[in-house]
Amino acid sequence: MKEEEFNQDEVSLSWKEELEQDVREETIDEKIERRLEEMSKRRLEEKQEAENAKQQQKALWASKKINKFDKLRYREQKCREWEVRIVNQNMKDDKLGLYIHIPFCDRKCDYCDFVSYSMGVDAQHEFKDALFKEIEMYRTQCEKMVFNSIYIGGGTPSVMYEGFIYELARKIYSTFHFEGDIEFTIEVNPNSVTANKLMEYLQAGVNRVSVGVQCIDTKILRNVGRFQTIENIENAFFLLQKMGFINTSADVMIGLPNQSLEAVRETIEYLVEKNVKHISVYTLQVEENTQLYKNIKMGKIKPLGDEACIKMYELVNKMLKKAGFVRYEVSNFAIPTYESRHNFKYWKDVDYLGLGVSAHSFLEGYRFNNTPRLDEYIDLINNGNLPVINRDFIRDSERRTEYIMLSLRLATGLNLEKFRKRFKEDLLKTRATQIQNLIKNGYVYIEDGFLKIAEQHFYVSNRIILELL
């Protein structure tokens, strides 16, 4: 079979094209090889840097006999510096992000309203074929575009059969153009991650792993239909550490039914101890069309009240701040320099391409998204069509809403000057009374030309954003 294919290729391809393809194949392998080397080098450097910084800081504090308060000040100072750096770095970032949605899970959690199916390996292969065809469809359009981040999300990417991610990475590298260092994230579930898979991810060039921890009190998780044990979680972090993944992220949920403040505290303590660099904290939202919604409606499960959620959120803030994390976005915390580059693209004026079932894209002024149905996705692609079902050109008025909504989610806030240039509107004039009121009441402040939501009021950011629309 393979022989035949090759023969056919020989017939159909001219010798020049053949040669070119060979060259390209080689360079990709080389690329991966080089990247792996770079990565291990960088990991060592990072380790060394972190160690040095720690020693320096200790020495500094020891020499100056800095008290607790000053330590806090110092940390804040560092964070501020970091913020400015992030602003400079990320605001300049105009390279594209690539998102791949893997629509499979072992089992759908009760609260989840994302697209995922629990299906066998055959379906995964079918999906893979369609996905690769979809990637191919964008080859020409993206010829001149430069990417610098990949994010494989889902669903649960780690439930895919072994070898898939490596194949996918090769396909991506051979289709899209990347420049500089890449941030390559994959989402994994503690119970489907294995040593083999992690090794494969490393080989594929993955350098950031996001673990769906949610809560270490797994009884609470079982209650909402998520089955993972503390052993799974323990094992996942053990493997990650062994494999040398440093840039690890964890998803944490607060406001789960029956969740106690203590469970949240333990979860954060655990993650800090595991040396996680990035934590996303989401408050449970009960979406319609979920099992959880039904369970609550039927009175089987009692949702947690607002006040409890607020307490948890405040606790998480306090604990992570103490542990050296900075909240760079409403629900995202990172040790400085470990912020997610890919996520930033969503919050800024940067294009991204989403592939796979239900994936969303923002490309050349259009927002579009793929069908959320796996069968339709496969059918459309096999008939030579893009699986896109919605495509909207984003008018300036809509862009304005998005800009305010997205930029105020970031700790760095809204760049007033950039806004003025982009939308020909001076927000300080057009929303003068609202902003004055918000400032007077301490909800927002202006610093270095950026409008920011005060830290303690992030939990009502929606209301604040509404005032400015």
Next chain:
Amino acid sequence: MDRQDKIRNFCIVAHIDHGKSTLADRFIEFTNTVAKRDMSAQMLDSMDIERERGITIKLTPTTMKYNYKGEEYTLNLIDTPGHVDFSYEVSRSLMACEGAILVVDATQGVQAQTLANVYLAFDAKLEIIPVINKVDLPSAEPSRVIKEIEDIIGIPAEDAPLISAKTGLNIEEVLERVVENVPAPKGDTNAPLKALIFDSYYDSYKGAVSMVCIVDGKVRAGDIIKFMQTGKSFEVTEVGIFNPKNCECEVLQAGDVGYICASIKNVADTKVGDTITLLNEPTNKALDGFKVAVPMVFSGIFPLDGSKYEELKEALEKLQLNDASLHFEKETSTALGHGFRCGFLGLLHMEIINERLEREFNLDLITTAPSVEYKIKEVNKEPYLISNPSFMPSVQAIESMEEPMVRMEIITPPDYLGNIMDLCSERRGEYKDMQYLDANRTKLNYIMPLNEIVYDFFDKIKSLSKGYASMDYELCGYQESDLVKMDILLNGDICDALSIIVHRSKAYGRGRALCEKLKEVIPRHLFEIPIQAVIGGKVIARETISAVRKDVLAKCYGGDVTRKRKLLEKQKEGKKRMRKLGSVELPSEAFISILKIED
């Protein structure tokens, strides 16, 4: 034989929902006035609102031809509104008739408005033909109802036709009675013109059209007519009869019911109850009973979107063309901006106007709590009337205040007597007397302040009596009263549109209830909002809306920004429907919610 001998002018009086409009439909059908395929239910109710609610607001007359013993008779039916708000219109319509069909529901018997309208018919010296309707219903008790009519109203009813307007049973018998019992009009065709306006409406091509009954004389196109109340004269362009659509004819003579068009621009010139005569050959005496319809209930109407002020103004002007009893003048509120203070005949009238503004003119409105007109006597000043609480002077300046009172008549089965009497005394009613009409029916008479009944009195009576009790009222002058103005402070600012005038004894209860209700309807803000009810600087009730603590969008999953944006846009749309008062945003329901509070 005089042509008037073949004319019968009659109307139908009934309590609301006793089947008046349906009976009129059957008459039209029976006399083939309208081809069957053109019939619609409640033919004479010309407005959608009337058909939907099953109530008649605007009366539409119709002329029918009926063959009785080989002779053709002209039957002019003048339908009348059944609601208490419009009793003056009813009285004018009755003036145009010689007879009235009294429709009584065989299942419900005599009700308050049956009585009220029948008394109006007695006043107009009409021949009354009782008819028992809805005899097809299983719960019908015609013999009991007949006895009731005889006992309560005091007219013979033993051979009253038992009909069903719905099924058409015995309709012809009623028409026969009309011809036999209703006297023919006895006007003088050769005397000077004397025509009674019983209604008028505005037509965009013909101008204000007067619906008239010719008492004496005749009128035709080309005549110069004079309106005796206003003194204005116009040249008649068209006369005609109702068929039931307008149908032009050459001349209207004594005994006829028809319409007169005279290129009149303003419907206010064709006042209901006025007498029309000829300019050159005037009658020396106008018909009596003319009254100017006075609004009893007032409320502020504001466009939700401030920029729609002009549209609202135009809409009100257009409605006024058709409805001279609608009064409005400009009003400015700090909370609601520019709008109008409108005067209505009653609550139903207010609701109808509101609904028509929203439906026919596509306006979103905020209506403030209805108020009545108070008489204020300031020191060294002539007494004057106010209907807007914000214009009430400070307590020190007021020497005395008076409020309008009504004579209230309630008919109820004795079972609910206790509840209803409690309600009346709670509403500051002064008990006058009580009559046992029969074993199942008691009539209560009260003198009550109008401001206690404009809110929800009617609904209360209905719910206390499981729908059996009925009421009717008429204005009976002013009475001195201890009234205070209660302001509502939101986050420390007075919201003038929420101010009300209330009796001192009721102030605490109402203040507390109002604050509680506002706490329910005002959404939580970023900050805490104190709500206070204040009388003359003294806080009498307080509630606090706590600040919102959690409102955050979850992650923009996989870059699905559109969904979040749409969520925000929806929220923003909701915000747009709010009224901003200082720093507080009020939903439009807040203003009307004051209506629905329980003391």
